[in-house]
Amino acid sequence: MFTRPDVLPGNRAAACFSLFKSHSPLIHCLTNEVVQELTANVLLALGASPAMVVEPQEAEQFSRVADALLINIGTLHQPRAEAMLAAVEAANQAGKPWVLDPVAVGGLEYRTRFAQHLLAMKPAAIRGNASEVMALSGLQASGRGVDSRDDSLAALPAARALARSSGAIVAVTGAVDYVTDGERDWAVTGGDPLMTRVVGTGCALSAVVTAFCSLPGERLDNVATACRVMALCGERATASCHGPGSFTAVFLDALYHLCAEELQ
Amino acid sequence: MFTRPDVLPGNRAAACFSLFKSHSPLIHCLTNEVVQELTANVLLALGASPAMVVEPQEAEQFSRVADALLINIGTLHQPRAEAMLAAVEAANQAGKPWVLDPVAVGGLEYRTRFAQHLLAMKPAAIRGNASEVMALSGLQASGRGVDSRDDSLAALPAARALARSSGAIVAVTGAVDYVTDGERDWAVTGGDPLMTRVVGTGCALSAVVTAFCSLPGERLDNVATACRVMALCGERATASCHGPGSFTAVFLDALYHLCAEELQ
Amino acid sequence: MFTRPDVLPGNRAAACFSLFKSHSPLIHCLTNEVVQELTANVLLALGASPAMVVEPQEAEQFSRVADALLINIGTLHQPRAEAMLAAVEAANQAGKPWVLDPVAVGGLEYRTRFAQHLLAMKPAAIRGNASEVMALSGLQASGRGVDSRDDSLAALPAARALARSSGAIVAVTGAVDYVTDGERDWAVTGGDPLMTRVVGTGCALSAVVTAFCSLPGERLDNVATACRVMALCGERATASCHGPGSFTAVFLDALYHLCAEELQ
Numbered sequence: 001m002f003t004r005p006d007v008l009p010g011n012r013a014a015a016c017f018s019l020f021k022s023h024s025p026l027i028h029c030l031t032n033e034v035v036q037e038l039t040a041n042v043l044l045a046l047g048a049s050p051a052m053v054v055e056p057q058e059a060e061q062f063s064r065v066a067d068a069l070l071i072n073i074g075t076l077h078q079p080r081a082e083a084m085l086a087a088v089e090a091a092n093q094a095g096k097p098w099v100l101d102p103v104a105v106g107g108l109e110y111r112t113r114f115a116q117h118l119l120a121m122k123p124a125a126i127r128g129n130a131s132e133v134m135a136l137s138g139l140q141a142s143g144r145g146v147d148s149r150d151d152s153l154a155a156l157p158a159a160r161a162l163a164r165s166s167g168a169i170v171a172v173t174g175a176v177d178y179v180t181d182g183e184r185d186w187a188v189t190g191g192d193p194l195m196t197r198v199v200g201t202g203c204a205l206s207a208v209v210t211a212f213c214s215l216p217g218e219r220l221d222n223v224a225t226a227c228r229v230m231a232l233c234g235e236r237a238t239a240s241c242h243g244p245g246s247f248t249a250v251f252l253d254a255l256y257h258l259c260a261e262e263l264q
Numbered sequence: 265m266f267t268r269p270d271v272l273p274g275n276r277a278a279a280c281f282s283l284f285k286s287h288s289p290l291i292h293c294l295t296n297e298v299v300q301e302l303t304a305n306v307l308l309a310l311g312a313s314p315a316m317v318v319e320p321q322e323a324e325q326f327s328r329v330a331d332a333l334l335i336n337i338g339t340l341h342q343p344r345a346e347a348m349l350a351a352v353e354a355a356n357q358a359g360k361p362w363v364l365d366p367v368a369v370g371g372l373e374y375r376t377r378f379a380q381h382l383l384a385m386k387p388a389a390i391r392g393n394a395s396e397v398m399a400l401s402g403l404q405a406s407g408r409g410v411d412s413r414d415d416s417l418a419a420l421p422a423a424r425a426l427a428r429s430s431g432a433i434v435a436v437t438g439a440v441d442y443v444t445d446g447e448r449d450w451a452v453t454g455g456d457p458l459m460t461r462v463v464g465t466g467c468a469l470s471a472v473v474t475a476f477c478s479l480p481g482e483r484l485d486n487v488a489t490a491c492r493v494m495a496l497c498g499e500r501a502t503a504s505c506h507g508p509g510s511f512t513a514v515f516l517d518a519l520y521h522l523c524a525e526e527l528q
Numbered sequence: 529m530f531t532r533p534d535v536l537p538g539n540r541a542a543a544c545f546s547l548f549k550s551h552s553p554l555i556h557c558l559t560n561e562v563v564q565e566l567t568a569n570v571l572l573a574l575g576a577s578p579a580m581v582v583e584p585q586e587a588e589q590f591s592r593v594a595d596a597l598l599i600n601i602g603t604l605h606q607p608r609a610e611a612m613l614a615a616v617e618a619a620n621q622a623g624k625p626w627v628l629d630p631v632a633v634g635g636l637e638y639r640t641r642f643a644q645h646l647l648a649m650k651p652a653a654i655r656g657n658a659s660e661v662m663a664l665s666g667l668q669a670s671g672r673g674v675d676s677r678d679d680s681l682a683a684l685p686a687a688r689a690l691a692r693s694s695g696a697i698v699a700v701t702g703a704v705d706y707v708t709d710g711e712r713d714w715a716v717t718g719g720d721p722l723m724t725r726v727v728g729t730g731c732a733l734s735a736v737v738t739a740f741c742s743l744p745g746e747r748l749d750n751v752a753t754a755c756r757v758m759a760l761c762g763e764r765a766t767a768s769c770h771g772p773g774s775f776t777a778v779f780l781d782a783l784y785h786l787c788a789e790e791l792q
Contacts (some may be wrong), residue, residue, distance in 0.1 A: 034300040034316050037563040041725035045772050050727070051632070052562050055605045058638045063634070078321045079605065104315070107329070112324045134505065197520065199304035199314070244309050245516025252773025256725065298564040298580050340608065341583045368579070371593070374586045461784065463568035463578070508573050509780025 005178055006158070007234040008224040013263040016212065017226035019258070021047055025214040028053060028066035028091075029207055030084050032074025032103065035200030038248070039070075042204040045255040046229070048211045063090040063098075067214035070207050071118060073111045074103035088121050097124035097213040098166070101206035106135025119201055124213045125169040125223050126162065128205040130155035135173040137162040152178055156185065169223045171209060173202065177231065178192040179224040186224040190231025192238035198247050205230045225263070233258060269420070269442055272488040277527040279488035283423065285311055285524070289478040292317060292330035292355075293471055294348050296367065297339025299464030302512070303334075306468040309519040310493070324350040328358040329480035333508045335382060336469050337375050338367035345378055352385050361388035361477040363468035364432070370399025381466040388477045389433040389487050390426065391470040394419035397436040401426040416442055420449065433487045435473060437466065441495065443488040448490040454495025456502035462511050469494045489527070497522060533684070533706055533713040536752040541791040544740065544753035547742070549575055553742040555737055556581060556594035556619075560602025560614050560631065560781035563728030566776070567598075570732040573783040574757070576739045588614040592622040595742035598735050599646060603637045609642055616649050625652035625741040628696070629734035634663025651698040652741045653751050655734040658683035661700040665690040680706055684713065697751045699737060701730065705759065707752040714752040718759025718768035726775050733758045736755065753791070761786060 027047045031039055036052060042048040053062040056079075063069050069091045071084050091098045100123040102115045113134060128136065128153050137158035152174030159170040163182035171179045177188040195201040205227065212226040213219060237251035272294040290313045295303055300316060309315040317326040320343075333355045335348050345498050355362045364387040366379045379400060392400065394416050403424035416438030423434040427446035435443045441452040468490065476490040477483060501515035554577045559567055564580060571578040574596040583588040584607075591597050597619045599612050619626045628651040630643045643664060656664065658680050665686035681701030687698040691710035699707045723729040733755065741747060741756040765779035 032316070033297065033561065034304055037301060037565060037727060040562055041772065044725045044727060048459070051558070052603050053632075053636065054561070054603050055638050058636045075318050076322075077347075079343075079607075083605075089434050104317075108317065108322045108325060110319050110325075149586075177620070197300060197308045199308060228553060241517075243517030243520040244305065245513035245518075247521070249513060249773035249777060252772075253769075253771030256771040296580070297561065297582070298568055301565060339580050339582050340586075341611075343607075368581075372581065372586045372589060374583050401593075461572045463565060463572060505781075507784040508569065509777035509779030509782075509784065513777060 001085065005061045006188040008186040008188050008221070008228055010264040011208040012087055012221050013225045016215065016217065016222050017229060017263050018260040019215050019217065020212060023215060024048060024069035025211045026051065026065070026088065027207060028059070028062050028069045028140055030054065030059065030080065031070055031072035031203060031207065032086055034075065035095050035203040038200040038205045039207045041252055042213045042255060043207055043211060045252045046208065046211070050207070054080065054083050056083045056086045060086040060090040063087040063096060068096055068210045069098035070101065070210040071098060072101040072103060072203055072206055073105070074117060074203065076114060087148050088118065091120065098129065099123055099125045099206060099210040099213055101203060102126065102128050102136050102202070105132050119166055123166065124219065125171065125209055126166065127171040127173065127209045129202065130174055133162060134158045135168060144169070152176055158182065161183070161233045169219050171227055172207065173225055173227065177227040179220060179227060181220045185219060187222065188227040188231055190228065190235045192235055194238045194244060194247060195234050197244040201234065223242040228263060229255070229258065232263065269451040272450040272452050272485070272492055274528040276485050276490045277489045280479065280481065280486050280526040281480050281493060281527050282524040283481065284476060285401040287479060288312060289475045290315065290330035290350065291471060292323070292333045294318065294323065295334055295336035295467060295471065296345065297457070298339065299467040302464040303468045303471045305516055306519060307471055307475060309516045310472065310475070315469070320347045320350045323347040324354040327354040327360060330360065332360055332474045333362035334365065334474040335362060336365040336367060336383050336467055336470060337369070337379060338467065340375050340378060344427055345380050348382070352382065355527055356385065363387055363389045363391065363470060363474040363477055365467060366390065366392050366396045366400050367467070369396050383430055387430065387432045388483065389435065389473055390430065391435045391437065391473045391528050393466065394438055397426060397434060399420045416440055418506070420422065420444065424449070433483050435456065435487055435491055437469065437491065441491040443484060443491060445484045448484060450484065452488055452495055454492065454493040454499045456499055458502045458508060458511060459498050461508040492527060493519070493522065496527065534608070536714040536716050536749070536756055538792040541753045541756045542750050544603040544745065544750050545757060545789040545791050546741065547743050547745065548740060551743060552576060553595035553739045554593070555735060555739050555742070556587070556590050556597045556615065557589065558582065558608065558615055559598055559600035559731060559735065562603065563731040566728040567732045567735045569780055570783060571739060573780045574736065574739070578735070581587055582608065582611050584611045587611040588618040591615040591624060593620040593626055594624065596624055596738045597626035598629065598630040598738040599626060600631060600731055600734055601633070601643060602700045602731060604639050604642060608779055616646065620649065620757040627651055627653045627655065627734060627738040627741055629731060630654065630656050630660045630664050631731070632659050632682065647694055651694065651696045652747065654694065655731065655737045658700055658702055661690060662686045663699060665671040684708065689714070691726055697747050699751055700721065701733065701755065705755040707755060709746060709748045712748060714748065716752055716759055718756065719762045722766045722772060722775060723762050725772040729762065735784040756791060757786065760791065765773065
């Protein structure tokens, strides 16, 4: 029988966020061309340090030094794929966690094969929307094409299966986010549909998930807290902006000023 | 004898914009590195969906699915040129329109050859400034170098010739924009010189032109409406911002809130 | 005995800035992927013209035409390194100044070798933080890793040595910026730590340094003025924004409205 997940308790989120603020992790971002500036600014606003190191030999070297690694395949191309593989191998050898954002996986063959290959390399977490998680889980066998409008709750069974088969924490995000290790899950509320009219909010969330994966403690809680931080600040920013253009500045300011107590 | 074009009637613009809002087209953007975020955010603010898919085999696959394709050669390099050719061929085979933004064509040899090659592949529309349109038309034989300060009205004869020889709708933009199919043309007013102090406003316009080219109906009117939408919102944003930094947020908000009636 | 540098006199800064405004230089930027939009918008706000031309043969052609060239190795990769070498050689042949921003040099081997190679090609100026300047100077022999938290004043001896050995003006930036030709130096005050929470402010400064290197007159004063312009506007923007998100718009507006008299 399907159990609807509980909402992540505020005291857990607050504790994870306090830990985050005291760690200021250094995050290696191999992400897509379109969202690099927003991704960096989101991490900086939260007090983390982003770095984009893309030449394969340097990406390998840097992954050993950074606290965690983000792999986002939004604008995947062959040379960047080589850098990603080198970085993931180095991160795995050094015991550093890495996170997969499988942008648009399912419909496009090249990236779908690549994402399946990455999946076998044991990401610490996967963050995607409903259609991406369903495509990656392999559960979806219907004739209907993968659709980013799929509801996140409908994708929760696929997320659980993917978590169990891959060993990763899976965050399937949408109007409500669900975070699961395959056995336990949290729901995370907040956010606003306006965020889908600003490019890169989902990709930046994956970077924040990556940063939280570098923390000690329960990874399920850490990933859910990353989602909660972004959802809360997104909701606040929406309330005080006038559209998707003015959203970004208010959102980054909200991330910068967020205190652990506000997550209670 | 030279005929000065009439201004695009507001009721035509309003009708095209209503059509656009009901279609929410998916636009494949192969554009330059500098302007990708603004380009995506402009399309999102208007209700369209942008996607940047750059690996040649994926670019080819995605062009068949998207409603229209943008080719912007601002930061052209060899691997991206291959992706562009694959995407254009696929779009042509699938009967999807594609648009050429010939950034800085004329002075630089590599891109000029590439743009001439693309021209033979039948773009649905071309959007450039006066010097780019004059260079691409081949009309300009004077010793004076191509100059981006060329007036758009002075380039209208070149635009008409280019439209006739290529079969594309040509939009030559400047203080006033002129849109022509070689026989008929529209003038589009609005905008502000401040927009030239914000990187990517012209490139984003080309993306909006691409989105409007995916609509049914008269393509000449559709392209002119794309220009009018951007000019009107640019004018409004200039009136309520304090410089090029605060322009962008206000501009995107204006695009997000624009209603068809306001174009009347 | 160590001499603490004097602060750049306001009348020198004002004179350099007046010269800058009358020249509106065209700047060829071969810079990192993350900061291209901010870099372009900073140059545009100040009245300069940025262009990113990246295919090696075009980069070579364009460097002869532009007034100055920026080389920033933040997201260095092999094809871009080839473009950079071609552009630097062409700039040198044409007598155009070029500036090196040695992002993250020291720790990462590939870029460190490349930066050392570039150093022998005689940059007009080098702009980096304390750890980058110390690494590039080769002075640092301690076991402690290069640390971006190194103080700019502590790096001034390394900056002077680097200026003497390379022939470049060296700007080592931090809470206070120091600009040296190896014999004489200026201190530049202003700025705010908030700027370190916005990606690309340092990289954009290097672009402004590049633009000022294209001016006639004393290069030491020109580079110091570039630093002063950014520090003053950064300080003003911090005073009227609410965090790193709202900083950028206010900062670009401040650059746009800056008058020479305000530098007195």
